[in-house]
Amino acid sequence: MRGVPRHRHLVGHADPAQGRRARAVRELRPHPRRQLTKFLRLRTDGASRGNPGPAAAGIVIEDEEGMKLKAMHRWLGVMTNNEAEYHALIDGLKAVESWKPDTLEVCLDSKLIVEQVNGGYRVKEERLKTLNARAKELLASFPDVKVKHVAREQNKRADYLANQALDEHGKG
Incomplete structure (x- = not known):
């Protein structure tokens, strides 16, 4: 017609x-029985205003070209910056699980967390040992995963989201 x-x-x-x-x-939208894309990039950032202090997580999931597929933030309560970084990583890994990517690149601007997760640094603090074990458990569920340290400028979106959660909580 x-x-x-x-x-x-x-x-x-x-x-x-x-x-x-x-x-x-x-x-x-990710389908539970098939993957949306073969490659995903996860950017996470934890922020704490004070150490310990009010803390939040920012998470961004991107495709290979850097197109944002999902972004989220969450108030975490009072904790150290390193604890916030781990919580952001764990939340991000949980968020990306259902997408079932063949390859996952995880980008953090915390060299300490990257080195601890990759086995380069020993985890000394008791509070971080449980978080490190949980992060490693989630990372092991992906067929091909790389956790890498990036400059703060490359993690601006996740940093912005973590700070947005802190600002929103401060107003409430």
């Missing part, structure tokens, strides 16, 4: 642009 979008019956929208947007949103 002339004047009727050919794909209207496929997506249930009279407006083709609206149908494309709806389809695009559906395609970004």
Whole structure:
């Protein structure tokens, strides 16, 4: 029929642009039995105002080209910066689990946490030993994972989200 979008019956929208947007949103959701993408990048940051002090986590999940697929933040309570970094990492790994990527690149700006998770540094603090074990357990569930240290400038989105959670909690 002339004047009727050919794909209207496929997506249930009279407006083709609206149908494309709806389809695009559906395609970004992870399906529990199949992977969305073969490669994902996870950026996490923990922030603490005081050591210990009010703390929060920021998490960003990106595709290979750096396109943001998901971003979130969470108030953590009162803890040290290193504890906040571990909680951000653990929350991020849990968030990315259902996407089932073949390859996962994890980027943190905390050299200490990266080295502890990769086995380069010993975990001395008792409070961090449990968090380190949980992070390693989650990391082991991915077929190919690399945890790497990045400059703070490369982790701006996650840092912004962690600070946003701190600011929002401070207003409440």
